[in-house]
Amino acid sequence: MATDTQREKRRLILRAAITVFARTGYHTSRVSDVAKEAGVAYGLVYHYFGSKEDLLEEIFRRTWSRMLEAVEEVERTDVPARDQLAGVARIVLGAWQVDPDLVRVLVREVARSPQLGREVDEIAHAFAALERIVVRGQERGELRAGIDSRLAAWVLYGALEEILTGWVFDRLASAPDDVDRAEQTVVELLTNGLAAD
Amino acid sequence: MATDTQREKRRLILRAAITVFARTGYHTSRVSDVAKEAGVAYGLVYHYFGSKEDLLEEIFRRTWSRMLEAVEEVERTDVPARDQLAGVARIVLGAWQVDPDLVRVLVREVARSPQLGREVDEIAHAFAALERIVVRGQERGELRAGIDSRLAAWVLYGALEEILTGWVFDRLASAPDDVDRAEQTVVELLTNGLAAD
Amino acid sequence: MATDTQREKRRLILRAAITVFARTGYHTSRVSDVAKEAGVAYGLVYHYFGSKEDLLEEIFRRTWSRMLEAVEEVERTDVPARDQLAGVARIVLGAWQVDPDLVRVLVREVARSPQLGREVDEIAHAFAALERIVVRGQERGELRAGIDSRLAAWVLYGALEEILTGWVFDRLASAPDDVDRAEQTVVELLTNGLAAD
Amino acid sequence: MATDTQREKRRLILRAAITVFARTGYHTSRVSDVAKEAGVAYGLVYHYFGSKEDLLEEIFRRTWSRMLEAVEEVERTDVPARDQLAGVARIVLGAWQVDPDLVRVLVREVARSPQLGREVDEIAHAFAALERIVVRGQERGELRAGIDSRLAAWVLYGALEEILTGWVFDRLASAPDDVDRAEQTVVELLTNGLAAD
DNA sequence: GATGAATGAGATTTCATTCAT
DNA sequence: AATGAATGAAATCTCATTCAT
Numbered sequence: 003m004a005t006d007t008q009r010e011k012r013r014l015i016l017r018a019a020i021t022v023f024a025r026t027g028y029h030t031s032r033v034s035d036v037a038k039e040a041g042v043a044y045g046l047v048y049h050y051f052g053s054k055e056d057l058l059e060e061i062f063r064r065t066w067s068r069m070l071e072a073v074e075e076v077e078r079t080d081v082p083a084r085d086q087l088a089g090v091a092r093i094v095l096g097a098w099q100v101d102p103d104l105v106r107v108l109v110r111e112v113a114r115s116p117q118l119g120r121e122v123d124e125i126a127h128a129f130a131a132l133e134r135i136v137v138r139g140q141e142r143g144e145l146r147a148g149i150d151s152r153l154a155a156w157v158l159y160g161a162l163e164e165i166l167t168g169w170v171f172d173r174l175a176s177a178p179d180d181v182d183r184a185e186q187t188v189v190e191l192l193t194n195g196l197a198a199d
Numbered sequence: 200m201a202t203d204t205q206r207e208k209r210r211l212i213l214r215a216a217i218t219v220f221a222r223t224g225y226h227t228s229r230v231s232d233v234a235k236e237a238g239v240a241y242g243l244v245y246h247y248f249g250s251k252e253d254l255l256e257e258i259f260r261r262t263w264s265r266m267l268e269a270v271e272e273v274e275r276t277d278v279p280a281r282d283q284l285a286g287v288a289r290i291v292l293g294a295w296q297v298d299p300d301l302v303r304v305l306v307r308e309v310a311r312s313p314q315l316g317r318e319v320d321e322i323a324h325a326f327a328a329l330e331r332i333v334v335r336g337q338e339r340g341e342l343r344a345g346i347d348s349r350l351a352a353w354v355l356y357g358a359l360e361e362i363l364t365g366w367v368f369d370r371l372a373s374a375p376d377d378v379d380r381a382e383q384t385v386v387e388l389l390t391n392g393l394a395a396d
Numbered sequence: 397m398a399t400d401t402q403r404e405k406r407r408l409i410l411r412a413a414i415t416v417f418a419r420t421g422y423h424t425s426r427v428s429d430v431a432k433e434a435g436v437a438y439g440l441v442y443h444y445f446g447s448k449e450d451l452l453e454e455i456f457r458r459t460w461s462r463m464l465e466a467v468e469e470v471e472r473t474d475v476p477a478r479d480q481l482a483g484v485a486r487i488v489l490g491a492w493q494v495d496p497d498l499v500r501v502l503v504r505e506v507a508r509s510p511q512l513g514r515e516v517d518e519i520a521h522a523f524a525a526l527e528r529i530v531v532r533g534q535e536r537g538e539l540r541a542g543i544d545s546r547l548a549a550w551v552l553y554g555a556l557e558e559i560l561t562g563w564v565f566d567r568l569a570s571a572p573d574d575v576d577r578a579e580q581t582v583v584e585l586l587t588n589g590l591a592a593d
Numbered sequence: 594m595a596t597d598t599q600r601e602k603r604r605l606i607l608r609a610a611i612t613v614f615a616r617t618g619y620h621t622s623r624v625s626d627v628a629k630e631a632g633v634a635y636g637l638v639y640h641y642f643g644s645k646e647d648l649l650e651e652i653f654r655r656t657w658s659r660m661l662e663a664v665e666e667v668e669r670t671d672v673p674a675r676d677q678l679a680g681v682a683r684i685v686l687g688a689w690q691v692d693p694d695l696v697r698v699l700v701r702e703v704a705r706s707p708q709l710g711r712e713v714d715e716i717a718h719a720f721a722a723l724e725r726i727v728v729r730g731q732e733r734g735e736l737r738a739g740i741d742s743r744l745a746a747w748v749l750y751g752a753l754e755e756i757l758t759g760w761v762f763d764r765l766a767s768a769p770d771d772v773d774r775a776e777q778t779v780v781e782l783l784t785n786g787l788a789a790d
Numbered sequence: 791g792a793t794g795a796a797t798g799a800g801a802t803t804t805c806a807t808t809c810a811t
Numbered sequence: 812a813a814t815g816a817a818t819g820a821a822a823t824c825t826c827a828t829t830c831a832t
Binding site for chain 2: 146183192194
């Protein structure tokens, strides 16, 4: 049967959820707002999703799943570590241009994601991939061996997320040029450091 | 009159709020839980604080106020930029040892802080101070001039916050030794970079 | 047209309803549960029955209709009143062995039956038939004339229903032997009484 | 503190619940109806009772608790078994005159009581007491030894409940005179039986 | 006949806040 | 200052019923 239509409806509702959650945050959004935004009846949200929290969980899961894939693709790439890191930075910061509402939701509800539980695996895997990129770079002698690779991965991700946060709350400039510059700066900073030679 | 007692009661309630919010988050905590934790009557919370949100706001304001002071103190210090950055790292990461519950609340509710409005000033000032440290370092030739100082400040703070997040959600080791190591690693990473020479 | 198939479908759904209602009660059962149990589509239930309540009503009506017939058959029988009463007891208690799920539904939803309205007629007729058995017995001098016949009918039915209730809720033993014994005991009790001579 | 007022409020709400549930049944009654009937705010019902079901449960528990006490008091009485049975009949049927709304609720929601769980103990104890009355009568030679005492207790209770049901649904006359007559008839029926000598 | 997606009214429950004592 | 009973506005979720295919 019309599974295509069904998938579209699901997608439609999920999209609406992102839009609505991005507007005023998950908690202050009502399920009825999501339904209205999607242009469907109240109960249909519950036909496709078990609960309001499920909506958020699915948003997280999908995003991290795609993030994981993207990072792994970068990992498989045969380029210098620095370029790989730049690739990751581009993925994360690029999201702001591709789907700012999604970024708004993710940034605003970060704290909820570890509690959401299930998709934590995907997050952990993405961090692990990032860490492997660092380790590989160290093995190839491109990156310093003395630095804890796991911490380095966290620092990179933290830096990127903070920049997204700055954009979301309009405390950092986020025009296309700024995005490019931020990407380059972060990479430069993390590879060569702030110190003058 | 017994203003001391009053202040103590206020403090008692605020402490209880931190403990309770740290446990399961701001939203799932009830005002009655805070009252119970503080060992006072329900209504007394409203005698000292205007609303539940006021509690959170005050926690943020106080913390960022102290953070601002601490960063400014580091700023006034006459030591190399790298040591100043290390000082800031110590302040931020040290909070985990001084008051883990407070860190839990801050990390979990980060996204709320910019919405809270009023104390944003304090946050902005703290970031500005951090930025000035970078600028000063660049002026003194200790730090590279090519790097955007504001972005550098954000990257540093993001890195530190991410590490706190890792500790809060138990995804990074956080024993005293780990804390020290994290502090050194972050500073080393941000000053000299990941790249091998 | 395939009226046979139609009747079978109706029957199938009704059977499923009995099974489902017996499990957790009418109110907590969903129409979708009935459909699933019957192995038919959701909407088909509404093709054959006007509403969820109609299902219950039909269960009651059919049952009481058969009950009425059975009691009237006993009535037509040319045996002593005591044997007629025993016949009624056998019909009512025997249902537990024939169709325990049906008994479960009836016992659990007794209170609903008088509210259901339409099938009350059938219930009333069954009680009337039972009463006539008593009256006839009194007229033939087999039963005491001094006892209010209507009340006697109610007492008998109440006793039987309570025993079914005990079985349904597993508070009285209900193995085949127990059922036989219960039947005999009730009849003995109601005809000859508890009193020692 | 005003514990008296509190208890009164609880009582007030419970009373209102009985009135409302008696009107149209538990399921169709809304908590808001109970609040309105009691003349209190919506939330106060939840201040005193955990849930709508708790209201019903407490009604059952209290009633069966009082029933148990009353039956045990009859049990302690030093009168012939027949008079003790009459005493029990008076208690049960008398409820109709004392508190018809309560009886309406009990009769209508009987099926729910075994599911309610906790107060089942009280019901079981009441039945046990009734059974002991029969056993004692048999030991004293006042009642026939051949009859299963447990079944006799169930039959008695079933008969009484059925009569209450008849009154509740207006299918048996329930004027004061009728009540007295019913009481006598049931006792006479169960002790001496329907059979003519 | 058969399907199951779509609808939306309605009920329970929570809890921040108020206020009389 | 201190108490906690009282208030009532929301918000989530359920599910009987409808209807287009």
